[in-house]
Amino acid sequence: MAQVIVVTSGKGGVGKTTSSAAFATGLAQAGKKTVVIDFDVGLRNLDLIMGVERRVVFDIVNVISGEAKLSQALIRDKRVDTLSILPASQTRDKDALTKEGVATVIEELSKDFDYILCDSPAGIEKGALLALYFADQAIVVTNPEVSSVRDSDRILGVLQSRSKRAEEKKDPVKEHLLVTRYDPARVEKGEMLKLEDIQEILRIPLLGVVPESESVLKASNTGNPVIMDAESSAGQAYKDAVARFLGEERPMRFTDAEKKGFLSRLFGGRAA
């Protein structure tokens, strides 16, 4: 039976799709059969971040409405052969998704995959609720910023009350905190919420910290999930997070500010 993981946050723009793409790729690189589903119907973007936008023929709405078979809509990744992508529809709206339809898709995917990642849209409306409804585990993506932390708390409340596991009074959805766009230098100056503060407020186990990094934009520009950029701090941070998710113990990295030498102080320069 596959594990269903939702990548969610409540707030938009915090890095859900970047994290979904990185995480799915990481799990697949670790040999797990992984599929990542874009639930943002009408605002499809996972295809771009994964670099498969030119290979989209059918989407999840076509599958639900019976216009295409699941196998026709799934896109096999060319870089990692255990990875598939199920795109969202760009032309329909969120009402095209139904609970029964999504249930059927997930059930069918469960037969062939170890992990089903659901990339949630922002907000707490239909698309987001359906993305989290079937989850066994949740990765809550949070930026060190008040509105993001508040929305994460809200989405945790939704997970605990409106997911299938909650409704059926089963074991609760396992929650993981993924802090992204973390800037240790600003934290040191007291300008940004500390990791410890975010953990203290949200009270869920920390899966990883992804530092603010220029490589994330570079990755999305080229359609390569940032985890494939092994040189970059963000790529390494995602690799660590995936390893922890799979049960490995790894110390947190990129959480302290780098000491700047005289030259970099003089000429600036940012972390890759």
Added chain:
Amino acid sequence: MSWLKLFRGKQAEMPASASQAKERLQIVLAHERIGRKGDDFLPKLQKEIVELVAKHVSIDPGRVNISLERGGDLSTLAIAVELPGPEPVRHAS
């Protein structure tokens, strides 16, 4: 970019804003977590208070004001009921 700072001189130190962020979040979330269990109780409370007061004094339901001030350790619920002055009071015979 950064060497220009040398010429700009040091700007006045800002108080650390991160601690304010934490404090504000803790307060707002403490309240939101309570509210999550049930619906907002204020409208119902207001209705019931108006009914209760109206049993004893004739009041204008529009002149009842309820406000909630949320603090860290302490929240204040203020209920202001405007009682009618002497002239407009009409007793039903």
